[in-house]
Amino acid sequence: xxxxxxxxxxxxxxxxxxxxxxxxxxxxxxxxxxxxxxxxxxxxxxxxxxxxxxxxxxxxxxxxxxxxxxxxxxxxxxxxxxxxxxxxxxxxxxxxxxxxxxxxxxxxxxxxxxxxxxxxxxxxxxxxxxxxxxxxxxxxxxxxxxxxxxxxxxxxxxxxxxxxxxxxxxxxxxxxxxxxxxxxxxxxxxxxxxxxxxxxxxxxxxxxxxxxxxxxxxxxxxxxxxxxxxxxxxxxxxxxxxxxxxxxxxxxxxxxxxxxxxxxxxxxxxxxxxxxxxxxxxxxxxxxxxxxxxxxxxxxxxxxxxxxxxxxxxxxxxxxxxxxxxxxxxxxxxxxxxxxxxxxxxxxxxxxxxxxxxxxxxxxxxxxxxxxxxxxxxxxxxxxxxxxxxxxxxxxxxxxxxxxxxxxxxxxxxxxxxxxxxxxxxxxxxxxxx
Amino acid sequence: xxxxxxxxxxxxxxxxxxxxxxxxxxxxxxxxxxxxxxxxxxxxxxxxxxxxxxxxxxxxxxxxxxxxxxxxxxxxxxxxxxxxxxxxxxxxxxxxxxxxxxxxxxxxxxxxxxxxxxxxxxxxxxxxxxxxxxxxxxxxxxxxxxxxxxxxxxxxxxxxxxxxxxxxxxxxxxxxxxxxxxxxxxxxxxxxxxxxxxxxxxxxxxxxxxxxxxxxxxxxxxxxxxxxxxxxxxxxxxxxxxxxxxxxxxxxxxxxxxxxxxxxxxxxxxxxxxxxxxxxxxxxxxxxxxxxxxxxxxxxxxxxxxxxxxxxxxxxxxxxxxxxxxxxxxxxxxxxxxxxxxxxxxxxxxxxxxxxxxxxxxxxxxxxxxxxxxxxxxxxxxxxxxxxxxxxxxxxxxxxxxxxxxxxxxxxxxxxxxxxxxxxxxxxxxxxxx
Numbered sequence: 001x002x003x004x005x006x007x008x009x010x011x012x013x014x015x016x017x018x019x020x021x022x023x024x025x026x027x028x029x030x031x032x033x034x035x036x037x038x039x040x041x042x043x044x045x046x047x048x049x050x051x052x053x054x055x056x057x058x059x060x061x062x063x064x065x066x067x068x069x070x071x072x073x074x075x076x077x078x079x080x081x082x083x084x085x086x087x088x089x090x091x092x093x094x095x096x097x098x099x100x101x102x103x104x105x106x107x108x109x110x111x112x113x114x115x116x117x118x119x120x121x122x123x124x125x126x127x128x129x130x131x132x133x134x135x136x137x138x139x140x141x142x143x144x145x146x147x148x149x150x151x152x153x154x155x156x157x158x159x160x161x162x163x164x165x166x167x168x169x170x171x172x173x174x175x176x177x178x179x180x181x182x183x184x185x186x187x188x189x190x191x192x193x194x195x196x197x198x199x200x201x202x203x204x205x206x207x208x209x210x211x212x213x214x215x216x217x218x219x220x221x222x223x224x225x226x227x228x229x230x231x232x233x234x235x236x237x238x239x240x241x242x243x244x245x246x247x248x249x250x251x252x253x254x255x256x257x258x259x260x261x262x263x264x265x266x267x268x269x270x271x272x273x274x275x276x277x278x279x280x281x282x283x284x285x286x287x288x289x290x291x292x293x294x295x296x297x298x299x300x301x302x303x304x305x306x307x308x309x310x311x312x313x314x315x316x317x318x319x320x321x322x323x324x325x326x327x328x329x330x331x332x333x334x335x336x337x338x339x340x341x342x343x344x345x346x347x348x349x350x351x352x353x354x355x356x357x358x359x360x361x362x363x364x365x366x367x368x369x370x371x372x373x374x375x376x377x378x379x380x381x382x383x384x385x386x387x388x389x390x391x392x393x394x395x396x397x398x399x400x401x402x403x404x405x406x407x408x409x410x411x412x413x414x415x416x417x418x419x420x421x422x423x424x425x426x427x428x429x430x431x432x433x434x
Numbered sequence: 435x436x437x438x439x440x441x442x443x444x445x446x447x448x449x450x451x452x453x454x455x456x457x458x459x460x461x462x463x464x465x466x467x468x469x470x471x472x473x474x475x476x477x478x479x480x481x482x483x484x485x486x487x488x489x490x491x492x493x494x495x496x497x498x499x500x501x502x503x504x505x506x507x508x509x510x511x512x513x514x515x516x517x518x519x520x521x522x523x524x525x526x527x528x529x530x531x532x533x534x535x536x537x538x539x540x541x542x543x544x545x546x547x548x549x550x551x552x553x554x555x556x557x558x559x560x561x562x563x564x565x566x567x568x569x570x571x572x573x574x575x576x577x578x579x580x581x582x583x584x585x586x587x588x589x590x591x592x593x594x595x596x597x598x599x600x601x602x603x604x605x606x607x608x609x610x611x612x613x614x615x616x617x618x619x620x621x622x623x624x625x626x627x628x629x630x631x632x633x634x635x636x637x638x639x640x641x642x643x644x645x646x647x648x649x650x651x652x653x654x655x656x657x658x659x660x661x662x663x664x665x666x667x668x669x670x671x672x673x674x675x676x677x678x679x680x681x682x683x684x685x686x687x688x689x690x691x692x693x694x695x696x697x698x699x700x701x702x703x704x705x706x707x708x709x710x711x712x713x714x715x716x717x718x719x720x721x722x723x724x725x726x727x728x729x730x731x732x733x734x735x736x737x738x739x740x741x742x743x744x745x746x747x748x749x750x751x752x753x754x755x756x757x758x759x760x761x762x763x764x765x766x767x768x769x770x771x772x773x774x775x776x777x778x779x780x781x782x783x784x785x786x787x788x789x790x791x792x793x794x795x796x797x798x799x800x801x802x803x804x805x806x807x808x809x810x811x812x813x814x815x816x817x818x819x820x821x822x823x824x825x826x827x828x829x830x831x832x833x834x835x836x837x838x839x840x841x842x843x844x845x846x847x848x849x850x851x852x853x854x855x856x857x858x859x860x861x862x863x864x865x866x867x868x
Contacts, residue, residue, distance in 0.1 A: 001660060001688050003716060006628055008549045008571075014722040041496035049499075053487035062475035065483075065704035100534055100706070103729040111570070115442045133726040136545070137442075194440055226435060254435050270499035270733035272534070282437060288448040292567040295537040298732055299704035 009116070010136050032412035034381045037204060037355045038403040043321040044268045045313065052307045056300075064303035070291050071283075072098025072275070073302040079309035080261075080275050088250040089259070094280040097287055100297045101272040102234055102262040104290075106130045109230055109258060110137040111289040112282070113194045121160075121193040123151045125358070125387030125396065127204045127232065130197060141389035142193055148350075150210030151198060153217040160225045163192055195228035195258070200248060202235040202354025205387045205398040209352060212245045219248065222256050234262040234274075235354040237318050238402075240326030242352035255279040263305055265355070266318060271301040325355065325402050332357060332401040332409050339417040343424055344433075348399075355402035358384070360395060364432045365423060367397040374419040379412045443550070444570050466846035468815045471638060471789045472837040477755040478702045479747065486741045490734070498737035504725050505717075506532025506709070507736040513743035514695075514709050522684040523693070528714045531721055534731045535706040536668055536696040538724075540564045543664055543692060544571040545723040546716070547628045555594075555627040557585045559792070559821030559830065561638045561666065564631060575823035576627055582784075584644030585632055587651040594659050597626055629662035629692070634682060636669040636788025639821045639832040643786060646679045653682065656690050668696040668708075669788040671752050672836075674760030676786035689713040697739055699789070700752060705735040759789065759836050766791060766835040766843050773851040777858055778867075782833075789836035792818070798866045799857060800828040808853040813846045 056064050071077070077096050084091050099105045106129070114120070116138025122131065124143035131141070142163070144156045162169065166189065198218070200210040210218070222229050231248040249259045255278075262274040276286060290296075308314065329351065336348060336357075345362040361367060367383035374381065384396025404412060427433055490498050505511070511530050518525050533539045540563070548554070550572025556565065558577035565575070576597070578590045596603065600623065632652070634644040644652070656663050665682040683693045689712075696708040710720060724730075742748065763785065770782055770791075779796040795801060801817035808815065818830025838846060861867055 001662075001690055003662065003713070006547055006662065007719060008545065008547055008552075010549075010723070011546055011719050014719070014726070036501065038501055041500065044496050044499045046491050046493050046496065046499070050488060050491035053491065054484060057480050057484035057487065059480050062478055062480065063704075065478045065480070065702035066475065067470065067472055067698075067703045100728050104727065107727050111442065112445055113440055113442055115444075118442075129725065129729065136723070136726045228435075228437065228440065256435055264501075268499035268734075269501045270497075272728065272730075272732040279437070285441060285445050285448070289444070289570070291563065292448070292570045293538065293541050293727065294534050294706065295563065296706075298706040298735060300702075300735070301732060 009138070013135050013138065014132070030378055031375070032379045032404060032408045032415070034379065034399040034401070034404060034412060034416075036403065037400050039265055039269065039321070039355070040324065040402055042324060043317070045308065045317055048308060048311065048313055049268075049304065052304050052311075056303050056307065064300050066299055068296045068299040068302065070287050070296050072096070072297060073299060073306060076302045076306040076309075077275075079306050083309065084277060087247060089247055089277065091277045092280070095277055095283055097276045097283050097290065098297050098302060099274045099276060099290065100294055101264055101269070101274045102232065102260050103129055103133070104293065105260040105262075105274050105276050106232070107133045108276070108286045108289045108293065109195075109260070110134050110139070111293070112285045113228070114139050117188075117191070119190045119193045121156060121196040121227075122389050123198060123203065124389060125205050125384060125392070126197065126389060127199060128386045130232065131387075131389050134197070140190060142190055143389050146203075146206060146208060148208060149214050150200065150203065150208050151214065151218070153214050153221055156196070156218075157221045157224070160192070160221065163190055164225070192225065193227060195230050196222060197230045197232065198248075199232045199234075200245070201233060202238065202351055202356070204235070204354075205356050205382070205384065206358040207349050207351025207354050207356045208358075209242075209245060215245060215248055215251060219251055219256070223254065227256070228258060229256050230258045230260065232260045234260075234265050237266050238322055238325055238355065239353035240322055240329055249277060258282060266314065266321070267305065267308065271298070271304060273297060273301050273305055322353075325353075328401045328404075328406060328409060329357075331406055332399065332413065335409055335413040336417075339414045341417065341421045341424065343420075346420075355400050357399045357401060359397050359399060361397065361420075362424065362433065363395065364427055366394040368394065370397070370419060370423050373423055374416055377415040377419055379415045379419070381416070443572070447569050447572065448566070464812055465809070466813045466838060466842045466849070468813065468833040468835070468838060468846060468850075470837065471834050473699055473703065473755070473789070474758065474836055476758060477751070479742065479751055482742060482745065482747055483702075483738065486738050486745075490737050490741065498734050500733055502730045502733040502736065504721050504730050506530070506731060507733060507740060510736045510740040510743075511709075513740050517743065518711060521681060523681060523711065525711045526714070529711055529717055531710045531717050531724065532731050532736060533708045533710055533724065534728055535698055535703070535708045536666065536694055537563055537567065538727065539694040539708050539710050540666070541567045542710070542720045542723045542727065543629075543694070544568050544573070545727070546719045547662070548573050551622075551625070553624045553627045555590060555630040555661075556823050557632060557637065558823060559639050559818060559826070560631065560823060561633060562820045564666065565821075565823050568631070574624060576624055577823050580637075580640060580642060582642060583648050584634065584637065584642050585648065585652070587648050587655055590630070590652075591655050591658070594626070594655065597624055598659070626659065627661060629664050630656060631664045631666065632682075633666045633668075634679070635667060636672065636785055636790070638669070638788075639790050639816070639818065640792040641783050641785025641788050641790045642792075643676075643679060649679060649682055649685060653685055653690070657688065661690070662692060663690050664692045664694065666694045668694075668699050671700050672756055672759055672789065673787035674756055674763055683711060692716060700748065700755070701739065701742065705732070705738060707731060707735050707739055756787075759787075762835045762838075762840060762843060763791075765840055766833065766847065769843055769847040770851075773848045775851060775855045775858065777854075780854075789834050791833045791835060793831045793833060795829040795831065795854075796858065796867065797829065798861055801831040802828065804831070804853060804857050807857055808850055811849040811853055813849045813853070815850070
């Protein structure tokens with residue numbers, strides 16, 4: 001039978017994630033992968049996990065194998081609330097929801113707030129799988145350029161004023177790019193965004209953090225235009241230099257901020273647990289959306305995390321991870337400095353933490369063509385176009401430094417640099433540079 | 435700030451699940467719960483789990499703590515394919531998707547096929563959380579009455595003919611009940627269903643199975659009207675008497691059947707793992723939907739299940755579970771026979787497996803009022819109205835016999851019978867019976 005005609009409008013908006021697909025390439029034996037933002041297995045607390053599983057499975061705690069409440073296990077929520085308190089964020093039990101990791105948190109926010117044609121304000125570039133989740137619910141994007149201090153909040157304000165006053169968009173910030181054009185929506189003016197989505201700490205994909213003054217300014221703009229702010233916080237505790245900036249939630253006096261947290265980068269992604277902290281009314285709606293999505297998050301994973309947090313081993317584990325990843329970040333930057341050809345416009349970001357570096361290629365180059373060349377040399381990365389909500393220029397790419405070994409970084413960056421030089425030489429021969 | 439005006443249309447369609455909410459009542463100390471369809475903890479393979487976790491966490495298998503592919507772990511998919519083969523269903527690797535348990539499978543099917551206003555054909559009554567997931571995506575329902583052989587497929591065919599010929603609906607089978615009325619959709623004629631959703635074995639909530647002849651008839655009707663069939667298979671392996679009927683998938687020669695399987699009832703719900711088997715093209719779309727929903731299912735849970743299935747202990751565990759639950763079902767039926775008052779119209783189903791019994795109350799009674807009275811005596815159950823997609827009469831309720839102990843069944847059913855007699859006496863006094 002033919003099913004194509006039966007698919008939903010959401011299917012028409014979907015494409016396979018470039019990251020998930022590239023993970024398949026990265027899994028090929030011998031390929032050095034700078035692709036997926038994976039933590040390194042050395043950071044997994046395997047010993048503690050074995051001990052915790054042994055205790056949980058002593059026959060007296062079978063509730064960890066049973067269905068649980070949609071809101072999440074009471075003991076894990078209590079641990080999470082204590083963890084938030086240590087960061088200056090006060091939350092009560094009905095303001096916290098345990099989720100099946102951050103991607104589900106993002107999807108639940110999309111379910112609760114987005115109808116087809118709605119607008120979300122996002123950093124340009126932003127997290128590819130968040131864009132995919134918003135797009136699956138029919139969102140269009142108001143994209144806000146970034147600089148070394150994160151999202152340019154003044155430009156965001158200008159665009160919001162334009163939207164409010166019904167003035168036409170300037171350049172690429174409004175409009176919908178290829179996806180919206182397919183839906184015939186490119187010319188329709190964007191409505192006021194349902195929310196601003198930001199990754200304030202060591203952003204995916206750039207590694208850049210939002211400065212303290214920009215954080216305050218962002219909340220002022222949110223107040224001025226009466227907008228919700230969704231802050232996605234997966235990398236915050238992976239800081240290798242510089243000063244910590246306050247969580248948006250800790251600056252928020254009006255319950256505008258919905259915060260999405262994850263255990264994937266500070267414990268292990270394989271358990272699939274994260275949490276949302278927000279106003280109780282919003283959490284109530286997220287709970288209802290989660291009931292339909294997956295009933296409840298794994299009670300076993302939740303029991304493991306509750307025991308781990310209670311055991312107090314997280315700070316030492318984070319110290320280990322930040323030492324390891326900080327060393328890798330320095331090594332990757334040093335190797336890039338040493339190996340990359342001096343080409344006009346070629347640059348990369350200087351993150352103070354997280355797991356990613358973002359590279360801008362010389363004008364006229366194409367990161368997808370570079371990937372084909374680079375894979376032939378055995379090195380994988382993620383071309384940047386998918387991170388640009390309204391379409392990219394082909395000239396950006398993302399490198400992950402947390403997952404590859406130090407030997408892989410030492411061997412892989414020179415190979416990537418070689419591929420880049422070859423591509424550049426070809427471009428020059430073809431007269432494609434300005 | 436006020437967020438109410440910002441919620442999506444999906445939020446307007448959502449309500450908290452009666453089951454999930456009743457679980458909270460059931461968790462109160464001292465309450466005997468016949469509510470949630472929970473497996474009994476005695477059936478959890480705790481010893482095997484401890485041994486498997488110890489092996490997985492020996493430091494050499496850290497991939498079980500990492501991100502995994504959206505399609506699911508290759509070794510678990512291989513085990514699942516072998517398991518399907520033992521049931522007469524042939525599936526290749528790209529026809530199987532591992533999910534974060536059955537509720538996610540249902541939600542993914544809804545995402546891939548349903549747009550607001552679309553129609554799903556369902557048994558009346560049907561699984562409350564499937565109805566919630568379909569409704570969250572804007573579905574309306576064509577409800578098909580059941581008898582002791584499951585869905586009345588002749589009535590389904592009559593309704594489909596009516597839809598095809600644009601004739602007005604007869605009685606309650608078409609139309610949308612209270613939910614649709616709120617959306618102003620009650621008078622709009624239903625379109626042809628996107629798919630037929632059925633639970634062929636020991637259905638939730640009735641415990642009734644679809645007879646072999648009805649299964650063949652259902653696939654004939656699906657062929658006649660060119661419809662997809664979604665078969666939800668969580669209870670199949672919990673059979674205590676009678677003959678096994680073939681899976682719809684094993685009778686399907688046209689790839690019309692999408693089958694949803696779960697480990698929740700045969701291993702443990704706390705790991706949150708299930709799988710979908712369907713045509714490769716459909717699986718491809720489900721994978722894309724899952725990428726946006728939660729990226730991937732817990733690699734740790736998947737590794738545990740792959741090791742458990744490979745270890746070969748499942749048949750012995752199922753023998754233990756079916757012996758235990760078969761005994762509880764017999765006890766519940768005997769206790770109902772012995773204690774329930776002889777009232778006109780009072781009846782309950784005679785399942786051959788699964789975890790539920792379905793009770794029909796005398797005309798004029800109300801299951802929700804009965805629950806209030808029953809809870810005062812310390813006994814919980816689920817009123818039936820939420821299982822009727824287009825609204826119920828208040829006269830049905832669901833009893834779970836797998837989770838309560840035999841002592842709870844012996845003590846709880848007489849208390850429920852007492853509450854029922856009191857409610858009946860009051861109804862008679864008030865002149866509410868015919």
